[in-house]
Each structure stands twice: as C-alpha cells, then as structure tokens.
Amino acid sequence: MTEQPPQLTGVVAYINLEGAAEASALYQRALGARELVRMPYKDEDGRLIHCHLEINGGNLMISDFFPEHGFDPEKPQGYTLHLQVPDVDAAWARAVEAGFEVVMPIQLMFWGDRYGQLKDKFGVRWSLATTPKA
CATH class of the missing domain: 3.30.720.120 (Signal recognition particle alu RNA binding heterodimer, srp9/1)
Incomplete structure (x- = not known):
C-alpha cells in the first residue's frame, strides 16, 4: 500500500x-x-x-x-473537489453506486462540459465532468 x-x-x-x-x-x-x-x-x-x-x-x-493537537472536527464547507474524466456517466454511476448523494444531476453546461455534483457521506462535495468531443 x-x-x-x-x-x-x-x-x-x-x-x-x-x-x-x-x-x-x-x-x-x-x-x-x-x-x-x-x-x-x-x-x-x-x-x-x-x-x-x-x-x-x-x-x-x-x-x-x-x-488533542489543535485540529478540531469541522464540517466541510466552501469547496468542491473536481474530477475531469473521460466518461462522466461511468464515473458518476460508480460514485452513486458507492453511496454518493446527487446534488446537481449531470447536465450539459453553458461552457460545453457535461457536468454534475455529488456529495459523499463525509460532506465533501465533488464535481465530475467530461468535455464532449467535437
């Protein structure tokens, strides 16, 4: 490991x-x-x-x-971790099957990507996107 x-x-x-x-x-x-x-x-x-x-x-x-070392528990807020992936549908399905909650369904965005947002059980927000081939 x-x-x-x-x-x-x-x-x-x-x-x-x-x-x-x-x-x-x-x-x-x-x-x-x-x-x-x-x-x-x-x-x-x-x-x-x-x-x-x-x-x-x-x-x-x-x-x-x-x-005990000054790092107290805090809820995640104010950030999103982004993954640009070759196949957003496959990556999305894998994450949802593993328990991620849909925050914003995948959709075609004004900048051209197919994009959506998920949240994991720890409260971390993730965005996934694919830039469609022209």
Whole structure:
C-alpha cells in the first residue's frame, strides 16, 4: 500500500475527515483512487495522521481530526473537489453506486462540459465532468 509518492507541485488539497481510513476505502471504490501512503496514528481508534491518495492523475491528502493537537472536527464547507474524466456517466454511476448523494444531476453546461455534483457521506462535495468531443 505504501509506495514512493510522486513529486508534488502546484496546489494539493489536504482535507480532514472523521474516518479517514473509511474515506480512503470509499474513494478507492467510488472514484478509483489509489492509496499511495498510509500513516496510522498510535491509538486504538484507527485514526490516520496522513493518507496520500492519487485520483485520476491528481493528488489528495486526507487525515482524521486530532483535537488533542489543535485540529478540531469541522464540517466541510466552501469547496468542491473536481474530477475531469473521460466518461462522466461511468464515473458518476460508480460514485452513486458507492453511496454518493446527487446534488446537481449531470447536465450539459453553458461552457460545453457535461457536468454534475455529488456529495459523499463525509460532506465533501465533488464535481465530475467530461468535455464532449467535437
């Protein structure tokens, strides 16, 4: 499971969740994520202090909350994680089957993409889109 992670550049989302190990498993099922690094914390709760995922060629870092270290639980708000995929219908069906909730159904948008939004059980909002071939 742990492999040499890629050299990171640009902006990489790092989100805290209650249940990072469960989120990693969900993102693997729903989004085809690969877990590159998993660092468990030294407690009986099974919390992860760090988890590095690769999703659709991009990187996502997740960890549990650690109130004892100043990282109190907060509800996700004000952001959407976006995946530009070759086949939005297939990616969408996989995510919905894994339990993601539809927020905005897939539709043809004014900028040309077929686009929709989902929310996972952790409250994280995801958008998926495909640019149709001309």
